[in-house]
Amino acid sequence: MGRTARNDTTGPDYGTARQEAGFAWSVGGSQGALRELAGVPIREFNLEPAACVEAYRRGRPLLREMFGDEVGLPGLTTPAVSYGHVNCLGSELLFPEGGEVAHTHIYGSLQEGIAKLREPVDWAAAGLAPFFLDFRERLRAAFPGERVGFAFGGEGPITTAYELRGEGFFTDLYDDPPLAKQFLGTLTDSVLDFDRFHMAVNEVPMPNPAGGGLCDDLAGFIPAPMMPEFVLPFWEQHYRGLTTGARHAHVEDLRTEQLFCLEAIGLHRFDPSISPKLTPQILAAHTRVPFLWRLGCFHYREMSAQDVEDFVFQSAADGASGVITYVAETMCNAETVPKVHAFIRAAKEVKRLVDEGCPRAEIAQRVSPAGRANLWDAWCGYLSPRSSRGGARRA
Numbered sequence: 001m002g003r004t005a006r007n008d009t010t011g012p013d014y015g016t017a018r019q020e021a022g023f024a025w026s027v028g029g030s031q032g033a034l035r036e037l038a039g040v041p042i043r044e045f046n047l048e049p050a051a052c053v054e055a056y057r058r059g060r061p062l063l064r065e066m067f068g069d070e071v072g073l074p075g076l077t078t079p080a081v082s083y084g085h086v087n088c089l090g091s092e093l094l095f096p097e098g099g100e101v102a103h104t105h106i107y108g109s110l111q112e113g114i115a116k117l118r119e120p121v122d123w124a125a126a127g128l129a130p131f132f133l134d135f136r137e138r139l140r141a142a143f144p145g146e147r148v149g150f151a152f153g154g155e156g157p158i159t160t161a162y163e164l165r166g167e168g169f170f171t172d173l174y175d176d177p178p179l180a181k182q183f184l185g186t187l188t189d190s191v192l193d194f195d196r197f198h199m200a201v202n203e204v205p206m207p208n209p210a211g212g213g214l215c216d217d218l219a220g221f222i223p224a225p226m227m228p229e230f231v232l233p234f235w236e237q238h239y240r241g242l243t244t245g246a247r248h249a250h251v252e253d254l255r256t257e258q259l260f261c262l263e264a265i266g267l268h269r270f271d272p273s274i275s276p277k278l279t280p281q282i283l284a285a286h287t288r289v290p291f292l293w294r295l296g297c298f299h300y301r302e303m304s305a306q307d308v309e310d311f312v313f314q315s316a317a318d319g320a321s322g323v324i325t326y327v328a329e330t331m332c333n334a335e336t337v338p339k340v341h342a343f344i345r346a347a348k349e350v351k352r353l354v355d356e357g358c359p360r361a362e363i364a365q366r367v368s369p370a371g372r373a374n375l376w377d378a379w380c381g382y383l384s385p386r387s388s389r390g391g392a393r394r395a
Contacts, residue, residue: 011247011266014288021269021290023354024322025312025347027340028072031080034059036329037066043095046079049138056143063327067337070344071327077149078135081128082215085154085194086163088126089116105166110176110183113164117186123197128152133201150201156216157188157234170221173230184234192241211268212243213250220253220275227261235265256282262289269321279376284319293320295343297328305342310371312346316354317364318376323347 035045038059044051060073083103087093094102107113123129132152139148154160161169161184172180199206219231239247246268255277262270270291272278283291293315295308303311315323325343346366353363367375 012268012289014263017268017288018290018319018321021321023316023320023351024292025344025351026072026322026324027070027327027344027347028324029060029063029067029074029327030329031055031074031077032329033063033327033332034074036332037062041097042099043097046081046095046101049135049142052079052135053139053142056139063332066332067327067340071340075149076139076143076146077151078132078139080151080153081132082153082155083163084127084129084132084152084198085191086160087128088121088123088194089164089190090127091163093128103163105164107164110165110172110179113183114179114186117183117190121190121193123194136201150198153198154191154194156214156219157184157191157238158219158222158231159216160191161187162218162221173222173226177229180230181233184230185237188234188237191238195242206243207241208243209245210243211246211248212239213248214238214242215250217250217252217273219251220255220258222258224255224257224260227258228264232261232264235261239265254278256286259283259286262287271324279379280315280318280320281376290321291319292322292324295323295325297326297330300331300336300339303339305339306368307371308339308342309346310367310375312343312350313363313366314371314375316350317360317367319360323350 031045032042034040034055035042036059038055038057040051040055040059045055046052056076063071063073081087081093081101083091083093083101086103086106090106092104094104096102107116124133129152132150136148136150140146155163164187165172165183169180172183196206199208214235216235219227219235222231235249247266248269248271249262249265249267250271250273252273253275254272259282267289270283270287270289271294272283272291273294274296280291280293283293295311299311300308312323323343325340327340331340349366350363364372
């Protein structure tokens, strides 16, 4: 009773998983924050090793000075590019002035995609991989003795399918379901092959006995009745190649009716990130998987320090196993600093209470009356609750 739907016996016991998870919190910096503080434009950061070095060299001490020791510094890595896999398959990467990297869709049909995906790829020599491998060496030379990550990465199966086929992939599921599944299986083999290259560069074993994660935001586009056929088999294929340990997932914008997939795939932890149709109450009621609850950078603009504390206490009271937030470029200002400190202060208090066995219902008493009135009725993933400076925001 309470065991996962996985075929093996290594998954969590959902009868006790959330209790055993306790409560954790994390506040981390970002490459965006370093760029903002060091005055380095994003395009130069992404394409010029010297600019990236400057952002890390100047930005890290400035971030520490502004936010203090309890905000984690971003790890030293090459620029975060999530489209490395598809770039090595032939997708062009686009680096606009002032904006995030984008990519092109390259397969005009499922048949074309299957044929191309079956061709062997020398990942280290394909696309911009040689450029970013050299970029990594430049960073290693600039920061001797520091570990330098290789962040030229990839995404999960459904997101990658969209990256390669574009919007046409979502009609492929209806037009030719058997061929769509064949495409997804072949694509997932390619994802795993790229993962082997990527993890080898980062000196991580594969399959990793310590655990592994999946980022597949566009899985939320698949209707719940279709997920057992078009999502779960390919997640399972991916996890079985990736890890023999704990399974984690980051998937944005799921709906209540899709949450069954989290237990079905045997997750140990779930990060819904920005999911405007979910709340901690919904997650706690519809899945037994321990989950994190995130405060997005854009929320801070309209929230007071009290609002932020309420967010942390209410998240924990309603079942979250942790809260996370990241300092982004829009947060590098004097007004936001005390709000981040309020997040840390409340999170540390919640952890202390949970570790001491305090019932979640008692943690709810730490929420202010205004917070209790607004969380979560006046909340969604893209708007903040009523702050001390304005009225309630609703979707």
